[in-house]
Amino acid sequence: NDRSGTKLINRIRGVTLAGRFVVKSLLTVEDDSVVLCCSDAYAQRNVTVKLPIAVDFASRRSFLRECCLYTLLSDINEVQDVIHFPGQCEQLTYCVMEMLSGQLLSQRLHEARSGDEQALPLHYVGEMCDSLLNALQECHQRGVIHLDLKPSVVWEVTQPSSVIVKILDFGLARITNTKVLTPDARKFFEGFTNGLVGHSRPRLEVDRMEAADPDFAAPAIGDSMASWSAFSPYCSVSTVGH
Numbered sequence: 695n696d697r698s699g700t701k702l703i704n705r706i707r708g709v710t711l712a713g714r715f716v717v718k719s720l721l722t723v724e725d726d727s728v729v730l731c732c733s734d735a736y737a738q739r740n741v742t743v744k745l746p747i748a749v750d751f752a753s754r755r756s757f758l759r760e761c762c763l764y765t766l767l768s769d770i771n772e773v774q775d776v777i778h779f780p781g782q783c784e785q786l787t788y789c790v791m792e793m794l795s796g797q798l799l800s801q802r803l804h805e806a807r808s809g810d811e812q813a814l815p816l817h818y819v820g821e822m823c824d825s826l827l828n829a830l831q832e833c834h835q836r837g838v839i840h841l842d843l844k845p846s847v848v849w850e851v852t853q854p855s856s857v858i859v860k861i862l863d864f865g866l867a868r869i870t871n872t873k874v875l876t877p878d879a880r881k882f883f884e885g886f887t888n889g890l891v892g893h894s895r896p897r898l899e900v901d902r903m904e905a906a907d908p909d910f911a912a913p914a915i916g917d918s919m920a921s922w923s924a925f926s927p928y929c930s931v932s933t934v935g936h
Contacts, residue, residue: 742791754787762879763864772829774860795852800845825858837870
């Protein structure tokens with residue numbers, strides 16, 4: 695019930711995970727996991743560490759399944775980089791990821807709906823949508839379909855940076871062909887029948903941007919123009935360059 699995580703972080707701040715990652719702060723509390731900001735004692739850098747809340751066998755395997763999916767996407771710049779995760783035999787299940795600077799796209803949309811004068815300019819939205827579409831295409835070419843793309847799992851990266859957005863949370867993602875996995879990684883997917891799809895050709899239409907506003911229905915991501923129109927209620931038209 696402690697969604698703010700105040701009690702949790704007061705208990706675990708300073709705790710060292712896996713003998714290496716020192717907890718500094720709580721980033722988010724999700725339905726099935728907690729996400730922490732930690733200091734990597736070996737590499738002397740801040741990292742994001744995600745841990746499942748449930749510790750039963752099925753939850754651990756499901757969590758590691760998502761980690762394996764990330765390994766397929768490690769060369770896609772627009773996907774959050776996973777640095778390390780343990781195998782099935784380790785006592786503690788966790789995932790170490792790059793620390794991101796910026797904010798969730800859902801936060802930016804909320805600010806825009808609230809009348810923020812710095813509303814999303816259309817030209818920036820266009821770049822963002824193109825970046826997302828390219829990232830999705832790269833994911834699909836590797837046989838991974840996200841299936842839960844929405845503003846709350848899209849990270850807007852602080853600029854200047856080599857990328858505009860990062861896609862997060864592949865917990866509901868599906869893989870079209872487990873043969874692309876290494877034999878050991880494929881074992882994580884045994885029994886996950888919901889991780890396979892009947893078609894062999896990924897489709898962009900299955901990914902949808904779901905707006906945080908319940909009265910706002912975003913179209914399926916199929917092309918840039920359709921994606922731009924999804925953002926248009928929150929954009930500042932006057933800032934568009936010609």
